[in-house]
Amino acid sequence: MGYAHAETRALLVGAWQFKSSLIMDLVGPENDLAAMETLIRGQGASDVTVLRNDGVSRTTVETALHALGLRSKPGDWIFLYYTGHGALAEAAVKGTRDGDTDQFLPLPGFDPDVKDAERFIVDKDFYTWLSIYVPNGVQVLMMADTCHSGTLHRSVDPRVRGMAPRLTLGARNVELGARPAPRFASVLAAADAGADATRDDLPNLFYIAAARDDQIAWENALPVEGAPTRGFLTWSFEQGVTTPRADGNGMAADQDGDGTLSIGELGAYLNVQVRMLSGQRQESSTIIPPGRERQGLFATVPPPPAPPAPPPLPGLYVADVKARASVSGDHPWRILTEGQGADFVWDARAQAMLRRTGDIVAQNVKTPAQVRGVIDTWAALEALRPLLSERSARLMVGPLDNGARYPSGAPVTLALAQTQPQPQAGQGDSAAPRYATIFNIASDGTIQRLFPVTESDGDGRLATGQSLPILDSQVIPPFGADHVVALVTPQPPDDVRLLLRTVENQRAALRLVEPIRALLAGAGGQASLSIGELYTGN
Secondary structure (H helix, E strand, O other): OOOOOOOEEEEEEEOOOOOOOOOOOOOHHHHHHHHHHHHHHHOOOOEEEEEEHHHOOHHHHHHHHHHHHHHOOOOOEEEEEEEOOEEEEEOOOOOEOOEOEEEEEEOOOOOOOOOOHHHEEEHHHHHHHHHHHOOOOOEEEEEEEOOOOOOOOOOOOOOOEOOEEOEOOOOOOEOOOOOOOOOOOOOOOOOOOOOOOOOOOOOOEEEEEOOOOOOOOEEEEOOOOOOOEEEHHHHHHHHHHHOOOOOOOOOOOOOOOOOOOEHHHHHHHHHHHHHHHOOOOOOOEEEOOOOOOOOEOOOOOOOOOOOOOOOOOOEEEOOOHHHHHHOOOOOOOEEEOOOEOOOEEEEOOOOEEEEOOOEEEEEOOOOHHHHHHHHHHHHHHHHHHHHOEOOOEEEEEEOOOOOOEEOOOOEEEEEEEEOOOOOOOOOHHHHOOOEEEEEEEOOOOEEEEEEOOOHHHOOOEOOOOOOEEEEEEEOOOOOEEEEEEEEEEOOOOHHHHHHHHHHEOOEOHHHHHHHHHHHHHOOOOOOEEEEEEEEEOO
16 A cells, blocks of 8 residues: 655664763764764755754754654654664563563763763663554664674784774663653553553664674774774665666665665675675664564655765785885875875785774785785775675585684585575466576685586576585685675576686786676576685684
């Protein structure tokens, strides 16, 4: 059922100046907030409320949300967005479906010892407000670009500067004071105005979180050094709506190319983008009411996205003067005089290359040619990243959790998991077979074919529902970051496979980008591209 004159409304909230010795200020939320206001107005929203820094309190957020609810009617969308810090607190009621801790937003002026309810908002508060202030039939997309809680899989190397966590108070759990009841009467006749510790999911609430509960959300200069600092989730959302697909049309997040961006598509797109941008440290999560994965986003069709501007050259920092001179000159990078926010750091004495995510991505890097091999590798990966789609298959690295660093001698497995069951014969075009093509880009950019390679691999056709084992081995030096690339296509990609045979054992990652882009563009949304990252080192 459609609604005439449906509107998109928004409440955008950001905090980056906290005036606290316990909570560090942030850089990214100011840029995130401005970008999201531009984006949501581009989606046709004219009813937009923006709260920032000193203007953010429990009362101002609740009042603004209540007012939006009063102005909304069935068919409308409300976009509720927050960017800033996240933290954990002891739950007032334990043993519920929410666990024994509450996620909460510390607002400017928050002090865990004062317990001023105006200075924090708990996740349950948002639930209560949405349940009583938003009319039935109004859809809500809530997005939080904050940490939820948790620990890091890999530490950030101190030689790299620029990555900042959106986690405050460390791992410390605090006790929050009493929270007031809702300030306003419900707009729903039969609503219960009390907070429900065992709440059911709201049928009109779609929720996107920047990270899982055991992870930290990050901000950094995106996409390269010199760009504004951004939160990974917000930047990915903006890019998914404002940049085109591989064929140059539509929105990158509309991965089936049908002209409609569904919540399910958006969630899958954000997940793979955030993983790649964070070096697998962070994985966004999406909660969708049952059966509503195909719900179209917002009430208006966005304008055609403009072609993306070419990114600036990456910044390379080399502390050693002699080594710096050896990589100066006509190269596809900029030499930086200091390391803050550098895309790459070459520690010539340690013969190691580090990337802005805080990882050693290649070892035994001794010469300018090897430096170029590493930088070209990441240029290729950055060019492929917007094309990622895991609608039909995802590369899985194990046995450790996603984002872990594998030490020398550790077992490692790689597998291609089909993310959607292959339709049975007789179901039309959707029953077409799928063909896998898998190769590795080593830390120095060397190409290594993985599948199909042997005669027993045949033409790479996947069996229905098959999880394809790729590698079962152990980690050996040199350490760094390997990237296993999987293409799943409706026909065998003969041209790409021929190119892979031609460039095998060469540093040729950049040569693969345009052929893969053309392959995806010609597949009409029926192909998938997944990249599994493997970080190794002691």
